[in-house]
Amino acid sequence: MGTSVTENRAQTRHRKDDLSLDGLSFLLADVQDNLGNFLTAFLTIQNWPSSRIGAAIAAGGLGAVLARFIGGWALDIIARRRLMLALCCVVTFVSVAMMAWVPLFYPIVVAHFIAGGAGALFTPILAAISHHTAGARGYIERMGRNESFNHLGNASSGFLMSLLGRIMGPVAPLWGVGGLAAVSLLLVGGFSSQADEPSGQSREAGSVRETLHAVVSLLSEPRLAVFLVTYLLFNVANGAVVPLMIERYAFYHLGNPADVTAICIVVAQITMAPVAFIVGRKAPQWPRKPLFVLALALQPVRDGLVILSAGWPTLALVQILDGLSSGIILVLFYAILSDIASGSGRRNLLIGLGLALGTIGALLSNLAGGALASAYGFSTTFTILGLTGAAVACLFAWGMPETHPNGSDPA
Secondary structure: OOHHHHHHHHHHHHHHHHHHHHHHHHHOOHHHOHHHHHHHHHHOOOOOHHHHHHHHHHHHHHHHHHHHHHHHHHOOOOOOOOHHHHHHHHHHHHHHHHHHOOOHHHHHHHHHHHHHHHHHHHHHHHHHHHHHHHHHHHHHHHHHHHHHHHHHHHHHHHHHHHHHHHHHOOHHHHHHHHHHHHHHHHHHOOOOOOHHHOOOOOOOOHOHHHHHHHHHHOOOOHHHHHHHHHHHHHHHHHHHHHHHHHHHHHOOOOOHHHHHHHHHHHHHHHHHHHHHHHEEEHOOOOHHHHHHHHHHHHHHHHHHHHOOEEEEEEHHHHHHHHHHHEEEEEEHHHHHHHHOOOOOOOOHHHHHHHHHHHHHHHHHHHHHHHHEEEOHHHHHHHHHHHHHHHHHHHEEEOOOOOOOOOOOOOO
């Protein structure tokens, strides 16, 4: 009788944790991925010059990079993950409200820096909670499910926010993003105490000196170095593709850029959702390397198709390939880093480091892509991005060994 009651309680707790993770992954997708786009539209209507809009958007990217570096380290030593998640929701809401209320340069820059940092922490915090609630064996499957709900949230909330913007004006999506962060607080309260289970890392191990020593030791391992360089360069090759596609579509006056932007976002996100779910389910059995190489190799194929045509049917096909590629990479990112971090107690640190490098790569891609397109044209730029993507796939294929534990218990 006692065993049955314990099992029922465990099942109830597991269902509550799953519900909270599903809901937060869905609701917070827009907060993480589309706030910069909505802010750009809002500031454009406010007649801000491009230089000031660029500075405001860059502030959010800088906040994201710093938060992911620091957040990954903190999650290995701090057990109050529910509190951290709730604080990020509150900070996001307050920051977005400030941007909507006070559309002045310095308040906007500071608010977007803070909002960018808070939004960037949602992913690593949810990853840390997933590991403690799903357990080591169910971790990668849970991350695949997180990513699936995240992409569904991106597709649906992005469409809803665009609709709100058309009906109520460009400030409405900002309030919508802030509202989603506020509503997410209700789901944070739904987590069981298992979300705050101690990681086993001591305070001394979390000191700056010990952390730097651990990072140096881990980076000395060729697998981690190759993987982080691959992930950085993949984002360099991939980050500018969609903005440049849309820019070229507008340049050739092929139709309404807003419509093709919506098509690109929705097609990619809807494709990613089932791919991420399936990869998460199968990752414990499948080897990592062949699937990751395939995902990397799809990026130069996308660029080749873009060069052939600027029309929206080709762009839709390109975004289906993007959904396949990103859906695989975003799940195996966690699987490979968990394999490498096995036994080190630094899983969250490596996840934060990897996410930060990915953000840096995307920022560099947009800077370099814009400069190349202005100087040499779109076709040359897509050729360079495609060649970079092909080189990244070759680097991973030749330099990265298989990390799958081959039937042993995952970390």
